[in-house]
Amino acid sequence: MATPPPLERRTDTYAGRSLDVLRAMVRDGQLQPGQRLNEVELARALGISRGPLREAIQRLASEGLLNVVPHRGAYVRTFDADELRDLYELRTALETHAVRLAARRADNEDLRDLDDLLRATEEVLESDVDTAYPGELDFHHRVVALSGNQSILRAFADANNQIQLARSRSGRQPRRARDAFKEHREVLRALAGGDAELAARLMDEHLQHSLENALSLFENTVPDSPSGLAGRLEDEEL
Structure with a gap:
């Protein structure tokens, strides 16, 4: 059988790699549960514009890692x-x-x-x-x-x-x-x-x-x- 694919959904594009980095930051606790995402600082840190960042945020929300609150922003999800x-x-x-x-x-x-x-x-x-x-x-x-x-x-x-x-x-x-x-x-x-x-x-x-x-x-x-x-x-x- 072929070597198993990587655990995460990785892509070869720069925007895709930025998504992988953001996912890891959320999943591994670098961004704390309940923490509001600062889009300006994150876009600067990842070297992307806010448009692709917002796409990444929506993707992570669909994966259950973020909550997007209308008129408030995106927050790292918490769990009970x-x-x-x-x-x-x-x-x-x-x-x-x-x-x-x-x-x-x-x-x-x-x-x-x-x-x-x-x-x-x-x-x-x-x-x-x-x-x-x-x-x-x-x-x-x-x-x-x-x-x-x-x-x-x-x-x-x-x-x-x-x-x-x-x-x-x-x-x-x-x-x-x-x-x-x-x-x-x-x-x-x-x-x-x-x-x-x-x-x-x-x-x-x-x-x-x-x-x-x-x-x-x-x-x-x-x-x-x-x-x-x-x-x-x-x-x-x-």
Whole structure:
């Protein structure tokens, strides 16, 4: 099978690359949840005019990363616990089906690539007991890509970007990283055995554990905010 496509919807145009940069700034917490986007400063930082910037903002709003409030501007989306659960339910539906397809379609080279990824991950985890899981999303992305279904892959990317944004202020637990690694190993064993239903069940259990951990961190660090509007609609600038 061919090398999986990149997780994000990238384009080769300059405007497209600017969209990728803005998406990453939002998703990774450089622009904080609830923060109002300063179009003048962002356009200058990205080296584009405000027209393409506004197109990028509308695109990210359609992906669920921004809220555009009439006469107020665009704000980085905030999430409450129910919305986080909804996103994990969507991700679980996508990934359990994807892993079933992957169990039928992945070849030996694909499985070796996944094994190499997990071996490299294990080395990092063993060398640093306090690290979060390096490349966790890479494993999930590769499994979804092995389904061969581009529609699932695009939906997964959008849902996962929203989850990353929702969790950008709550951090990670090193203990969970090791448990997640073991669960990934079990999924890979099921894939190698061609057992589609076992792989799907293990992926479902893994994502349920991930949700429980995410909610524990989320509810202890991020106050609930109104659905649909950025939680703090202040005129905050970059």
